[in-house]
Every structure is written in C-alpha cells, then in structure tokens.
Amino acid sequence: MRSAAHLLMWLALCLTLTATTSVIQQANATEASRRVAPGRLVVAGRRLSCGRTATLIRDFEGLAVSSTVIMLNMQALKDLPRRVQWLIYYHECGHILRGPNEGAADCYAVRRARREGWLNRKALEDICTTFNIAGHGPVHADPDQRCIQLRQCFNKKAAR
Numbered sequence: 001m002r003s004a005a006h007l008l009m010w011l012a013l014c015l016t017l018t019a020t021t022s023v024i025q026q027a028n029a030t031e032a033s034r035r036v037a038p039g040r041l042v043v044a045g046r047r048l049s050c051g052r053t054a055t056l057i058r059d060f061e062g063l064a065v066s067s068t069v070i071m072l073n074m075q076a077l078k079d080l081p082r083r084v085q086w087l088i089y090y091h092e093c094g095h096i097l098r099g100p101n102e103g104a105a106d107c108y109a110v111r112r113a114r115r116e117g118w119l120n121r122k123a124l125e126d127i128c129t130t131f132n133i134a135g136h137g138p139v140h141a142d143p144d145q146r147c148i149q150l151r152q153c154f155n156k157k158a159a160r
C-alpha cells in the first residue's frame with residue numbers, strides 16, 4: 001500500500017517535470033533571437049540605424065544592451081512612449097560609438113534625436129519626468145542627475 005502511494009507520487013512528479021520541460025522548450029522556440037541587418041531595423045514606426053551595427057531582437061533581463069551588436073528586448077520596450085524607445089536605441093548606439101561611459105552615450109542619443117528633429121525641449125522634459133531612459137539599472141546615474149546631464153547636452157547643441 002505504501003509503495004503504491006510512493007509510486008503514484010513518483011509518477012506525479014515525473015509528469016510535472018515533463019510538463020515543465022515542454023513549456024520551457026516552447027518558450028525557447030518562440031523567443032529565439034532574431035538578427036536584423038544594419039539599417040533594416042524599424043522600431044515604433046521609425047527606421048533606426050547605427051552605422052554598420054546589427055541588431056539582435058530577443059528576450060532577456062532589461063530593455064537593451066550593446067557590445068558589438070545592439071540587443072533589444074522588444075517585449076519590454078513596446079509599451080514605452082515611442083520617443084523613449086528610439087532614445088534607448090540611440091543610447092546603445094552611443095555606447096558602440098563612444099564606449100562604456102553612460103553620460104557620453106546619453107549625450108550622443110539626445111543630440112542625434114534633436115538633430116533629426118523629433119526631440120524638442122518639451123519632449124525631453126516629458127521623458128525626464130516620466131522615465132529613466134535606458135534602464136540598465138544601477139549602471140546609470142540617478143534619474144534626476146541624469147536629466148540634468150541630458151538637458152546640458154541638449155542645450156549645448158542648441159547654443160551653436
């Protein structure tokens with residue numbers, strides 16, 4: 001009697017494990033990363049490019065990272081305002097072009113956005129009050145400090 005119960009428990013455990021495994025496999029199949037060639041990326045209706053840098057669309061912790069490619073988590077990005085999505089991409093592009101310095105990457109993003117004509121002072125303020133732009137967490141300065149820097153970069157260009 002006891003061994004029968006034991007066997008049942010084992011069976012239940014095995015079934016659970018099998019079910020979990022197939023769920024994981026399914027998830028892997030649907031979340032496989034997709035590589036987008038340089039210049040072919042469209043985010044929230046805008047074509048974004050970063051020289052000869054390709055983009056990898058995939059699920060991971062966080063919104064975006066860059067090394068030799070720009071990796072975007074579209075699931076996490078999709079609910080953000082479109083300008084913020086674009087700025088995040090440009091921030092990562094800034095890392096590719098300017099290196100690991102967060103301030104330099106931010107500055108690159110804001111100046112490029114302004115030059116392209118889709119970021120004005122008001123939009124920048126909106127973004128600053130609602131959102132801490134790139135969200136790789138503790139790497140970045142605190143949001144207030146970061147916004148002060150963003151404004152400085154924005155204005156520096158305006159002064160020319």
Ligand SMILES: [Zn+2]
Nearest residue numbers: 102105134136
């Ligand atoms: Zn960064």
